[in-house]
Amino acid sequence: MLKIRNLDAGYGKLRVLKNISLHVDPGEIVTMIGANGAGKTTLLHTIIGLIKPTKGEINFLDTPCCRSSVGQIVASGCALVPENRQVFASMSVEENLLLGGHVLQKREGRAAVHKELAHQYELFPILRERRNQFAGTLSGGEQQMLAMGRALMSKPRLVMMDEPSTGLAPLIVRDIFQIILRLREEGNTVLLIEQNAKAALGIADRGYVLEVGKVIVQGPSDILLANTDVQRAYLGREKVTE
Amino acid sequence: MSPDLFFQYLFAGITYGSIYAVVAIGFNIIYNATGIINFAQGEFVMLGGMISISLLHFMPLPLAIASAVALTMLIGAAIEILFIRWLQSPSVMRMIIITIGISILLKEVALHIWGESIRSLPYFYGNEITTFSIGSVHISPQVVWVILASAVMVAGLNLFFKSTPIGREMRACSANRTAALLCGINARNMVTLSFMLSAGIGALAGCVMSPITYTQYDSGSALALKGFTVAILGGLGNSGAAVLAGILLGIIEAFSVSVVPLAFQDAISIAILLVILFVKPHGLFGSGDAARLKDF
Amino acid sequence: APAWAGTVKVGAIFAVTGPASFLGGPEARSAQMIVDEINKAGGINGDTIELIVKDTAGHSEKAVSFAKQLIEEDKVVAIIGPSTSGESMAVKKIAEAGKTTLISCAAAEVIVNPVAKHVFKTPQKDSFAAQMIFEEMQRLGITTIAITAGNDGFGKAGKAQLEKMAPTYGVKVAISETYDSKATDLSALVAKLKSDVSIQAVINWSVVPAQAIIAKNMRQVGWEVPLFQSHGFGNIKYAQAAGVAAEGIIFPCGRLLVVDQLEESNPQKARLVQYKSDYETKYKEDASAFGGYAYDAMNMVVEAIKKGGNDRAKVRDAVEGLENFAGVGGMFSFSPADHNGLTIDSFAMMTVKDGAFILYQGK
Amino acid sequence: MKTRNYLPLIGLGVLMVALHLLTVWTGTQYYLTQLTMSAYYGLVIIGLGVLMGYAGQISIGHAGFFAIGGYLAAALTTRNLEPFAQNWWVQLLDKAGVIVHGQDIYGLSQMTFTPWLACIVAVTTAGLVALVIGIPVLKLKGHYLAMATLGFGTIVYRIFLAMPYFGESDGITEVPGFDMLPFLTISGDMSHRVLNFYASWTLLIVGMLFLINLIGSRVGRALRSLHSSEEAAEASGINAGRFKLKVFVLSAIYAAVAGVLLTHYNGGIGPSEASMAKSVRYVALVAVGGMLNLWGTLIMGVGLTFLSLRGVFGSFDDAVFGTILILVMLFSPEGILGLKLRPLLRQLIIGGRA
Amino acid sequence: MSPKTSPANETMLELSGVHKRFGGLHAVNDVSFKVPTGSIKALIGPNGAGKTTLFNLIAGNLPVSEGSIHFCGQSIEGQKTYEIARMGMARTFQNIKLFHGMSALECVMVGRHSRSRSGFFAGMLSLPTTWKEEKAIRARSMELLDLLGIADLADTEATSLAFGQQRAVEMARALALEPKLILLDEPAAGLNIYETAEVARLISAIRDMGITVLLVEHDMSLVMDISDEIVVLSFGSKLAEDTPANIQQNEEVIKIYLGEDETV
Ligand SMILES: Nc1ncnc2c1ncn2[C@@H]1O[C@H](COP(=O)(O)OP(=O)(O)OP(=O)(O)O)[C@@H](O)[C@H]1O
Ligand SMILES: Nc1ncnc2c1ncn2[C@@H]1O[C@H](COP(=O)(O)OP(=O)(O)OP(=O)(O)O)[C@@H](O)[C@H]1O
Ligand SMILES: [Mg+2]
């Protein structure tokens, strides 16, 4: 579904991604882990077209999309739940969701959007309660859910999530992971970035480890979970304080 | 004050107010789509008037107005494409200053095309002194045209921004551009569209008011100042509020004539605006909550 | 050839752009037209004239800067302009200090009263215009009036003159108001004036669209008292702009507007015809009294250069010595005590009939 | 670090002397007139530059403060006090030596305030007005702030234009010179030209010195922080309102001082000095120079004003200015000094496509 | 380092009967608790429970609808945010708020504002006292960056740092205030397990410096490990207040917040 070869990208002179290659197959959950500043967000932004790569190629659904605009990439079925949520603060929750349905409406018409809206309310009941509130006044967690709901509104083939569990209550985090699993059941493909490596690898089929802009390890989740390097670097489960 | 005089002031105020309002509406469109105030809005009004006056030599009035509106829309689009479209994440301050520059340029271009003389469209109905009377109060039919135009615009725009997907998308672009992109919205086209729309609305305003106010190459800035005042007074982004605020301000100005020297009229109306802003920092009908949630 | 052979520089300070561009624009064009013609014809005594036009956009600080620059740096022999009273007052002292002739194109009388040695002006005195209006009012038996004026230099000077002279003619000024010269509608003002039933006539003093607007607003409310305007109305554009509302407006003005109706014997006729046809052929727009101010100023300078050459002192003396000089604004005769040089004869009363200006014949 | 900071200032001082010598050498001393005027406008613009760039508060009404300074100085030094000569306060002031006796243009005797008193009153008034207006105005944000300052400027303009005391549309002329120091008279008289040039540029340099010190200090840092996030700045203990107000008043005082001195230098002031177009131009000059670049602001402010005062753009003054404004904003939003050619070309090529 | 704090019965912060309403929404409903001097107190609860709102009330960003808040025995009612900050309360923001166009170091230097004095005119005249002070501010800020392990990023523009690094800068800025009480809103959000551990160590270190900590966090490993006491909020009301061990056993808390198997 998504194939990336020898990708380089960055900001101005700063080269953040160095020679990245990866692929995501249909129906998979793939996770990407890495320390702060490794370039995970940058990678997602490059895929969705917010940043233009300086080298390499990206194929989504077997069509190269390095030169496409964000709009085209989203329309072709790729959606991003951004890192800092990026809700439309001065618009209502429902409007936020409807905006998420922009490409769906173009593809399948209004009825589909309203059906999908109901679906999202079902996934995130709290959003239904807050539907007329300005999104900017939602609590952090509520905003996170809204961002997810909005991305899902486009019924994407591939959902990319940038640390979706950030700032969520443990119970909700579990719900989120449930939702991700459910998305896979519904035939979606997910590219997941998570700090909670253990949980992420727990639900993912495969994983990549990113360090200062390079993929250093990759493989099926269970193998990564067993990898001692990975364990030492990301999964340390021992006490967090001395 | 005799009732006659009272009503005459009242209708004078409504005349002023509807002129201000019809200009203010244009400000709100670009504001809603980009979060900036287009300081060249007054020049769109001027262009609408000037172009239609020039076209009137070749075609009947309705056609001249329609063509002027269309042409101004093209100019609006061209300006956006030339000066704004390709900027990478411009700040509000930068956009304000660019539009100030555009306003200066448009004025200069107009000066060199049309010269400094004043022109006007003919009255749509009747002539300069035609009025109809309600009781002893006389109103020019052109005022009715202006009011009608602003009413239609407000209704249309409200419908557009509140209930149509494309209107919602425009607002989304101003609320958070990145997020709008992520929703698959073509933010650039939205901005272009908003410039076209506000240019068109400005041009239409320029046409309907031209018989009353006359059009001159620099008549834009004075109108823009009033329009801006009214847009702020009502609360940015809300066109219905702008009309109410416009008429309110117009009426205040009209009645102020009876108590203070006319020379201070503008000072009075702006002082009132300032006082209102100090009490309600987001305009009469603006929501502080919504404004706080915007990025600036 | 004399030492100064070559080019003679003349400075011009006009508000070509900005709020007073309706003055500065025609003024700059009129002056340039003369210079072009003279140079084409071989100049004055073999010298070409170089006109250095500076655009102040109506800013007096720029006028100051330009006046100093023209006098010191460009070493002009004389300066025509500025267009507005404020600017003219601001540069008056500079012309004096620089001993350079300045022929202002602005209205206010203070420019030449008190007389400064080097400062002249071409527009007719407001007091003459006021006098003519009041005399007409006396004939019509009008005793109570309202005065309205724009908030520019022209309006200010006129209003002051009217208020000063009204008592001499037994006229009472019931209301006197100043409005913004960019006003878009004056119906509230008109309502206020109309509510005072004692008012028998309105005098409006401005040079902007507002003078058409006030006419319209008065007629719209069906108020039929006579409307007098100033010589600022002397531009057919304003009469056209006011349309039918302009009918019957009475105003004093130079004879340019009614040149076709003048008798051949009129000493101004040749000059007026020449100006009108030259200007209208060259610029494809109606000639106006404003352009005439600069046309006269420039012609005076030309006349003076013919006598005094490129010598500031001689040029000044030559200007002051002009007598019975036929200008667009009237017959000028300067003297050390009179640097305007016009008499009340420079004005004629006019009115609008069927969209055209005609000489006013009384009621 | 300290010396490096001041190097450009010393450079400016050297430039001042060099300019003078150059004009002497080439026999073009008349340039000094407009250089002097530009320096005063430069003072307005750097004051506004700190307010806009560092404190992040736009003011589209700064011509108002300039005009308050200029008009009050002009009115107090020209308006005749003779009609009030018998009033106790006039007599008191006369005894205090702050009233001059002279003649008006018609040769009649008149009494006026001394320029020193007028100057102090004018600058104080501008400062107080800024203080009073600043308290509510600076609570506003974004476009509302822009409107409020624009409104303030318009009110000032309207008042000067409407009041006969201030000469209405003609403004005030015949303003006398200002004997500031025993050897220095601020006046447009040719004989004082060189000293006036040095006075204005010295003032500009000192003004710049103060501002550079300020923005390099703790206060400057606080200003920049509240520009970016008032909430976070306040959480760090910064009284945002107070700092904004102080800078507002400071910049108003800069404008008023410039107004007073330029009015004496020009011998008058007109309403155009209070107009919205003027305020907008100040704002635009700050932007062209670079919001966070005081040196750029200074250079563009003085440079473009100088060219404009010489009328080099003819009737295209505004057009040229508008074009420069747009070009700078398009290609170098950091101001003209931020202009680097390579990125510019790249933006032209890539930006057009992206 | 042993805590050099006064006895635990001294109260740093006290909330009594605090309410906050937004229109119809009762975001904080009758919340009372005390934060003893020198302790780490955690505030947990489901999303939208009102934790951030409570922080905003304490820090003076929002007015309280009802009830009172005392900081160091002084009511903060009517006090402006900056006044409260000067009294010695620092905070970090859930949505990071760093200053555009400033380097990481400068951001931290801003934090020293209320601990330095040179004023407007001194700054304008650049008096020698201001230089000395400036030097001290710089040195102290550098130390703090060092403490947070980002000294090498001192000259990088703060807003272009990665998420986790920005959090560190925020924390340094808050510490620069030399607060008595520090409010941390989700300091570990977006951090991986090691970085979280680092934060935990840091918070303990902060407490050891004698600073009282009030913390909002969803990462239970962090909260349970370091806090002395936990307050649980739900729908704006206080649900429980207890030691970490007891909270983990609290049926209700498990039901609405922790989930069945989250006991570590
Ligand atoms: N807009 C920007 N301009 C310049 N540099 C940037 C920008 N955004 C990010 N960077 C730099 O790029 C590098 C990678 O950042 P990125 O946000 O991709 O990291 P990340 O892996 O998502 O980290 P985190 O887990 O903290 O979110 C960092 O060193 C960061 O400082
Ligand atoms: N200005 C406001 N207007 C209206 N409602 C608000 C406002 N601010 C917050 N709320 C509401 O108050 C509730 C509490 O919000 P708060 O941000 O305090 O939650 P929180 O406990 O910090 O949650 P999270 O852990 O998700 O950050 C939320 O439901 C939110 O929608
Ligand atoms: Mg990231």
Ligand SMILES: [Mg+2]
């Ligand atoms: Mg929160």
